[in-house]
Amino acid sequence: MKIYDYIIVGGGVAGLYSALNIPKELEVLIIVKDFPWESNSFYAQGGISVAKDREDISSHIEDTVSAGAGTGNLENIEIMVSDGIEVINELIEMGLKFDVDSNGNLLFTKEGAHSTNRILHLGGDATGRYMHSFMLSKVSHEVWHSTVVTDILAYDSICYGVTVCRDGNSENLYARNTILASGGVGDIYKYHTNGRSISGEIQGIAIEKGISLKSMEMLQFHPTVVISGDESSLVSEAVRGEGATIIDEDGEQFVDSLLPRDIVSRAILKHKKRAFLDISRFEEKWFWNRFPTIAKFLDGKGFKLTKEPIPISPAFHYAIGGIETDRDGKVAGFHNLYAVGEVAFTGVHGANRLASNSLLEALVFAKRGAVKSLTESRNFQFREFPLLNREWQKEGDEVLKRELQNLMWRYASIERSGVGIEKAKNRVEEMLSLDIGRSLKLQLFTANQILISALQNRSSIGVHYRIDV
Numbered sequence: 001m002k003i004y005d006y007i008i009v010g011g012g013v014a015g016l017y018s019a020l021n022i023p024k025e026l027e028v029l030i031i032v033k034d035f036p037w038e039s040n041s042f043y044a045q046g047g048i049s050v051a052k053d054r055e056d057i058s059s060h061i062e063d064t065v066s067a068g069a070g071t072g073n074l075e076n077i078e079i080m081v082s083d084g085i086e087v088i089n090e091l092i093e094m095g096l097k098f099d100v101d102s103n104g105n106l107l108f109t110k111e112g113a114h115s116t117n118r119i120l121h122l123g124g125d126a127t128g129r130y131m132h133s134f135m136l137s138k139v140s141h142e143v144w145h146s147t148v149v150t151d152i153l154a155y156d157s158i159c160y161g162v163t164v165c166r167d168g169n170s171e172n173l174y175a176r177n178t179i180l181a182s183g184g185v186g187d188i189y190k191y192h193t194n195g196r197s198i199s200g201e202i203q204g205i206a207i208e209k210g211i212s213l214k215s216m217e218m219l220q221f222h223p224t225v226v227i228s229g230d231e232s233s234l235v236s237e238a239v240r241g242e243g244a245t246i247i248d249e250d251g252e253q254f255v256d257s258l259l260p261r262d263i264v265s266r267a268i269l270k271h272k273k274r275a276f277l278d279i280s281r282f283e284e285k286w287f288w289n290r291f292p293t294i295a296k297f298l299d300g301k302g303f304k305l306t307k308e309p310i311p312i313s314p315a316f317h318y319a320i321g322g323i324e325t326d327r328d329g330k331v332a333g334f335h336n337l338y339a340v341g342e343v344a345f346t347g348v349h350g351a352n353r354l355a356s357n358s359l360l361e362a363l364v365f366a367k368r369g370a371v372k373s374l375t376e377s378r379n380f381q382f383r384e385f386p387l388l389n390r391e392w393q394k395e396g397d398e399v400l401k402r403e404l405q406n407l408m409w410r411y412a413s414i415e416r417s418g419v420g421i422e423k424a425k426n427r428v429e430e431m432l433s434l435d436i437g438r439s440l441k442l443q444l445f446t447a448n449q450i451l452i453s454a455l456q457n458r459s460s461i462g463v464h465y466r467i468d469v
């Protein structure tokens with residue numbers, strides 16, 4: 001039986017940075033569901049937050065705590081902010097080129113709820129694309145793409161590897177350490193900004209295995225998304241950070257555009273008139289230069305840059321909750337299982353994530369997980385698991401999936417009520433009793449957990465806003 005030293009599920013920045021912190025001579029397999037670049041990491045626009053210097057650490061911590069409504073895990077926030085400086089320096093030393101001014105000084109921009117400019121970016125608004133491509137080019141470990149992880153091989157709090165489906169064939173793959181870096185849950189929502197492979201299946205497996213998930217009701221909605229037909233595209237908060245404002249059809253600025261995302265999203269929802277992003281303060285050439293990806297997208301949609309206001313709506317963006325881990329990314333109650341990045345819950349975001357803290361969290365805890373795992377004993381008796389051949393998708397799943405996306409968008413969205421959540425939960429439970437494929441089943445488990453957590457949390461806090469309590 002072949003045994004890898006590491007199996008890493010997911011090839012976003014969390015998975016890739018884990019891999020980069022594991023020695024080349026160890027046998028590491030990275031598994032990604034789709035193309036290697038198809039991840040939320042690749043689509044990240046605005047940037048990555050980092051304390052500008054040691055003096056800025058306490059202010060970055062304060063901003064993170066206050067955006068999270070004071071409920072974040074302070075110890076882990078301190079770790080993220082102070083280790084963050086080191087991680088960014090490491091990437092720069094490795095050759096990653098953040099945007100700089102004409103004198104070669106790093107350019108820091110501002111985003112909502114940050115008290116100062118501390119967001120680094122790459123390629124203007126292509127931070128994720130540049131960072132992800134850079135890391136992928138540096139990783140020497142094996143990557144299997146178009147391979148879906150369909151199960152975790154776990155027994156008695158020990159993880160022995162995963163089951164995968166590749167070219168229609170299933171197989172069990174064994175490893176001494178398994179790192180889950182499979183991202184969030186976006187595709188269970190009708191409108192979202194996430195990549196197409198991000199649908200919360202691994203969270204569903206965790207639920208099935210009795211692994212603890214925390215704060216699943218904490219879901220962040222982004223206020224400035226351009227929705228056309230079935231396509232939703234983000235316009236980064238960095239655009240507001242540079243001075244764009246949110247207005248209505250009468251040109252009235254009805255909300256402070258740099259307030260936390262949940263407040264801005266609710267203000268847009270409640271305002272009776274259509275919302276727009278006003279980018280008219282920018283000179284067209286400057287806008288193309290600073291935000292090339294967004295400019296290209298808007299231009300392609302026929303908007304007259306920068307004169308015409310851009311119609312915007314909120315859409316699902318980020319999963320704050322996830323698999324409970326300790327400060328080294330270790331999954332609660334397991335010895336050789338780690339979860340890092342958006343799939344994990346470290347508690348740093350509290351009830352709301354401060355803009356651009358997610359890439360930072362992913363990198364910091366990915367490194368900590370890798371470093372910790374290298375110090376742990378990897379000698380335990382291996383066991384083989386029977387291969388369970390379960391159909392990943394079944395006929396009829398697509399229709400039910402659309403129904404799930406609609407239910408989540410309607411009842412587990414920016415505003416929630418107990419009655420609505422109950423209704424969605426009952427239907428999700430009904431769907432779970434149908435003859436469905438494993439992928440949909442896992443997504444339904446995750447959706448159900450979100451609804452259960454949303455029902456149980458009767459206080460409105462951060463992104464969890466109950467209209468009935």
Ligand SMILES: Cc1cc2nc3c(=O)[nH]c(=O)nc-3n(C[C@H](O)[C@H](O)[C@H](O)COP(=O)(O)OP(=O)(O)OC[C@H]3O[C@@H](n4cnc5c(N)ncnc54)[C@H](O)[C@@H]3O)c2cc1C
Nearest residue numbers: 010011012014033040041046047149182183341342356359
């Ligand atoms: C449009 C957009 C813009 C953003 N902008 C910013 C920003 O400017 N700053 C910031 O800090 N954050 C931003 N975020 C959030 C940030 O990008 C993500 O939180 C972060 O990249 C998550 O990284 P990750 O490695 O955990 O997961 P991801 O990058 O999402 O990667 C997940 C990986 O897991 C794989 N996977 C999933 N399920 C399976 C499975 N069953 N089997 C095998 N593989 C699987 C996927 O294929 C993928 O490779 C943005 C997000 C989006 C969507």
